[in-house]
Amino acid sequence: MFQGDREPDDQMNLANGFKQVVFWLVHLACILAIWSGVSWVALAVCFALYVIRMFAITGGYHRYFSHRTFQTSRVFQFLLGWLGATSGQKGPIWWASHHRHHHRHSDTEEDVHSPVISGIYYAHVGWVLSSQFINTRKDQVKDLLKYPELRWLDRNHLLPPTLLAVGVFFLGVWLNHVAPQLGTNGFQMLVWGFFVSTVLLYHGTFCINSFTHLIGKRRFKTTDDSRNNLVLALITLGEGWHNNHHRYPGSEPQGMYWWEIDISHYVLKGLEKLGLVWNLRTYPERIYAEAAEGAA
Numbered sequence: 001m002f003q004g005d006r007e008p009d010d011q012m013n014l015a016n017g018f019k020q021v022v023f024w025l026v027h028l029a030c031i032l033a034i035w036s037g038v039s040w041v042a043l044a045v046c047f048a049l050y051v052i053r054m055f056a057i058t059g060g061y062h063r064y065f066s067h068r069t070f071q072t073s074r075v076f077q078f079l080l081g082w083l084g085a086t087s088g089q090k091g092p093i094w095w096a097s098h099h100r101h102h103h104r105h106s107d108t109e110e111d112v113h114s115p116v117i118s119g120i121y122y123a124h125v126g127w128v129l130s131s132q133f134i135n136t137r138k139d140q141v142k143d144l145l146k147y148p149e150l151r152w153l154d155r156n157h158l159l160p161p162t163l164l165a166v167g168v169f170f171l172g173v174w175l176n177h178v179a180p181q182l183g184t185n186g187f188q189m190l191v192w193g194f195f196v197s198t199v200l201l202y203h204g205t206f207c208i209n210s211f212t213h214l215i216g217k218r219r220f221k222t223t224d225d226s227r228n229n230l231v232l233a234l235i236t237l238g239e240g241w242h243n244n245h246h247r248y249p250g251s252e253p254q255g256m257y258w259w260e261i262d263i264s265h266y267v268l269k270g271l272e273k274l275g276l277v278w279n280l281r282t283y284p285e286r287i288y289a290e291a292a293e294g295a296a
Helices: 017-036 040-066 074-085 092-104 120-126 148-155 159-178 186-213 230-235 242-247 263-273 285-295
Strands: none
Touching: 017 186, 040 074, 040 092, 040 159, 040 186, 040 263, 074 092, 074 148, 074 159, 092 148, 120 186, 159 186, 186 230, 186 242
């Protein structure tokens, strides 16, 4: 049976012992950098895995699985799901189910992670570590549940990050053997390539839940407190244009104008040219007209 047959309990609960321990142990592991040391190659892998996995969250988990703003093949769909799962943020079905619920109830009492209702800590990370959101909201993701490979990925969501950690460790071992002048090794690569990169990825992603509902400008008068924020758009490869997104979640690009930097969109346009994705949806003219009217 698919994991998550019980619906989530929406009563706020800040304590789930196992999730708390695992989450904070990943953070504490970053302290090992004191003993592992650092090298330019370890920093490069840390940065690369942050960017790749951030795109898998923004372009995959968010724009594809949650909002279906473009189309792709079943094989590439699974690849996006696998890459997203390496971030340690559970599987694409679970992620999409709670995100869709968030959009239906944004900044209301039923919102999963509203800083306006529940405070910054709960919106940023408390809801992730709570007990009531362990299960999937199956009523929100019937379109995704029909894929057995995605259900398998959700059940085994710890496998991708575990294999990534093992992979970067042995990458460091191999580099130390073939190119010792690079000054890296398995331990160092594990610390920087996996633990530090994953923690940065956690909080980069979580900033969208918390700070983009508190800090920034509001182009549209939406029913929630979503805001546009350039800094957060850079950190998250384009997700900081949050007020745009909440006004029209069906658009693949979240930046509306050329100066609203949206790196995930640029990557998806490149993938479109390669034939890996297609039918990228965008803002209709009426949304641009509304934006122009508001700026007048």
